[in-house]
Amino acid sequence: MVNQKAIHELFYNPISNTGYLVNKIKNINVKRHKCDGTYGQSKSIKLSQSLDVTIENIVLEQEDKEFFDNCLAVEQEEAIKERLLKTLEARKNILKKSIDIFKEFKFFTFNSNLILYDFSIRYPGTEQLFLNQWKNYANVAKEIFVELFEEKSIKEIGDWNQEISSFLLLLRMLPSTSQGPKSREKKRSNFENSIPKLIKFEHLNTPRENYDLSEKQPHIIAVGANKQAVSQYLIVFDKTILPCASTYNFCQIFDLYFKIFYVFNIEFDYS
Incomplete structure (x- = not known):
């Protein structure tokens, strides 16, 4: 049995x-x-809304946006990880909006290691x-x-x-x-x-x-x-x-x- x-x-x-x-x-x-x-x-809740606590007024700074727009996904992997950690709360807020996530953060389409890393900082200890x-x-x-x-x-x-x-x-x-x-x-x-x-x-x-x-x-x-x-x-x-x-x-x-x-x-x- x-x-x-x-x-x-x-x-x-x-x-x-x-x-x-x-x-x-x-x-x-x-x-x-x-x-x-x-x-x-009751209000429909998406995954990130139900599992994350966000600070509503945090937004992505222009410097960070320009970095994400121009970074090299493979060559600058470690620098991107540092920036992902820094901008975590701001990016949680962005995900609540109906946007093209790959257009906003196109580097994810070139390096899946960054997806795994982003999950690990969102849900530490579960990865x-x-x-x-x-x-x-x-x-x-x-x-x-x-x-x-x-x-x-x-x-x-x-x-x-x-x-x-x-x-x-x-x-x-x-x-x-x-x-x-x-x-x-x-x-x-x-x-x-x-x-x-x-x-x-x-x-x-x-x-x-x-x-x-x-x-x-x-x-x-x-x-x-x-x-x-x-x-x-x-x-x-x-x-x-x-x-x-x-x-x-x-x-x-x-x-x-x-x-x-x-x-x-x-x-x-x-x-």
Whole structure:
């Protein structure tokens, strides 16, 4: 029998208030409030507003704005990190406005290390939680799934490699966010439709200019000879391919993918 504490923490860790699936739970609550008529009675709160305490009157100084506009993302990485720390509160306020974040801070599109750093100064002490803890859960993901569903249902995951399959098993175990009873077939169909919103496959011989970049929401691209032999992972965000270390495994690329939602205050796709 799988340890029940491990199952619980797989979805949400109440001690650290962390967990990648907690955001899906928020989406479920939104759907529920819409159903019972209570949605909209309280102000909608975005991720950065709910997790950050900001000082409203702090703005980005002209000197800092000019630096961000003209800096070299790779060559001046350390200088940019210092400026990111200095301007943290001002940038939190900027994120509350509907702006093109890549236009405002274009250096992020050239160096994903800066995204990881920005997350670390926003949420200090949490930046390594997932990478450190996932290995404890990856090996039991399949066992948990088999306990909840029939083993033959694993074929719904597709022919991805073992590392990716572990994540997709978790995605399949998420509760439905739509209202009303659902047939098993409809739940399966919705799950299969949700996979491309997380990850897509591109053959290694396909030129990057031919990749499908139409999605505005962040998603991962797995590049390789086939889904079992992935050689590199990329992240597409706002129709832009972000630079990612060629040595990243799927766990590392998913960690970066998730942090993008927090750094840029992006709302998850409800579906």
